[in-house]
Amino acid sequence: xxxxxxxxxxxxxxxxxxxxxxxxxxxxxxxxxxxxxxxxxxxxxxxxxxxxxxxxxxxxxxxxxxxxxxxxxxxxxxxxxxxxxxxxxxxxxxxxxxxxxxxxxxxxxxxxxxxxxxxxxxxxxxxxxxxxxxxxxxxxxxxxxxxxxxxxxxxxxxxxxxxxxxxxxxxxxxxxxxxxxxxxxxxxxxxxxxxxxxxxxxxxxxxxxxxxxxxxxxxxxxxxxxx
DNA sequence: CCAGACGTTGTT
DNA sequence: GTCTGG
DNA sequence: CCAGACGTTGTT
DNA sequence: GTCTGG
Numbered sequence: 001x002x003x004x005x006x007x008x009x010x011x012x013x014x015x016x017x018x019x020x021x022x023x024x025x026x027x028x029x030x031x032x033x034x035x036x037x038x039x040x041x042x043x044x045x046x047x048x049x050x051x052x053x054x055x056x057x058x059x060x061x062x063x064x065x066x067x068x069x070x071x072x073x074x075x076x077x078x079x080x081x082x083x084x085x086x087x088x089x090x091x092x093x094x095x096x097x098x099x100x101x102x103x104x105x106x107x108x109x110x111x112x113x114x115x116x117x118x119x120x121x122x123x124x125x126x127x128x129x130x131x132x133x134x135x136x137x138x139x140x141x142x143x144x145x146x147x148x149x150x151x152x153x154x155x156x157x158x159x160x161x162x163x164x165x166x167x168x169x170x171x172x173x174x175x176x177x178x179x180x181x182x183x184x185x186x187x188x189x190x191x192x193x194x195x196x197x198x199x200x201x202x203x204x205x206x207x208x209x210x211x212x213x214x215x216x217x218x219x220x221x222x223x224x225x226x227x
Numbered sequence: 228c229c230a231g232a233c234g235t236t237g238t239t
Numbered sequence: 240g241t242c243t244g245g
Numbered sequence: 246c247c248a249g250a251c252g253t254t255g256t257t
Numbered sequence: 258g259t260c261t262g263g
Contacts, residue, residue, distance in 0.1 A: 037245050038246085063233075065258045073244080074234040076246080087233045087259065109246070111237095117247085155235080168236080210247045212245055 005106035005153075005170075006121070006209075006220060007034045007042065007130060020100075023049045023182065026056040035219055036103075037212030038076045044135060044151055045100035047182040053139055053147040057099075061152035062140035063088050069142065072150060078136060080156040080171055080193040089152065092136040098181055098189060099137045099151055100173065102130035105200070105220070107209055108165040119209050120165050121220045125199035134171040134181055134192065160197040172198045 060072025083089040105123035124131045137151040154171040204223040
């Protein structure tokens with residue numbers, strides 16, 4: 001899957017996620033483009049909009065028992081097929097700590113046979129609203145006793161045109177499933193973890209998307225197709 | 228019993 | 240080539 | 246996932 | 258915290 005995804009606007013808290021305003025934490029009001037990377041704080045949607053210790057969330061789920069926060073770099077994704085059993089994710093799953101991750105799109109890098117990998121932007125066909133990835137979140141306390149909230153993006157088998165660039169993709173949830181994912185009992189949420197065809201536009205972009213220090217709308221401008 | 232992992236992607 | 244930081 | 250570092254001695 | 262490997 002993506003080790004980068006993108007969210008851009010301008011969005012305000014009011015239109016970031018229509019109907020879910022009260023659930024959004026850290027909405028990053030006013031940003032024009034956000035190139036998201038592991039360990040960075042960005043918007044997520046949780047039932048009730050968070051609370052103490054949930055003022056913001058970092059990408060890369062830290063289980064409550066984690067000692068080294070570096071493991072967050074390898075818990076940016078949780079496989080839908082196995083998250084129920086994996087020690088790193090199952091506690092969050094059992095506790096119903098699910099979230100929605102709003103994005104405009106995500107990136108995939110395609111191997112070019114020796115040459116440098118070509119990044120592509122997979123962009124929601126509906127540009128007016130973010131799409132939603134399924135996520136899990138966790139509370140973690142660092143060595144100084146400071147509370148940190150983190151989350152992971154669920155992945156599943158790629159479907160439709162995504163398969164041209166990769167065999168896995170984030171678990172996208174259709175709008176009618178959002179409330180269920182946030183609020184329903186575990187068995188109902190489990191039923192939503194199914195591969196889904198998503199309406200996307202896919203186009204090549206510049207290699208500068210690979211560095212999260214690079215920000216701005218120019219990152220996702222279409223690159224002329226090579227061949 | 229203790230020590231060490233606990234995860235994903237992709238690549239070999 | 241391989242590990243770390245983001 | 247990609248980008249970027251990858252080393253030592255000594256000095257601030 | 259809890260499981261696996263030694």
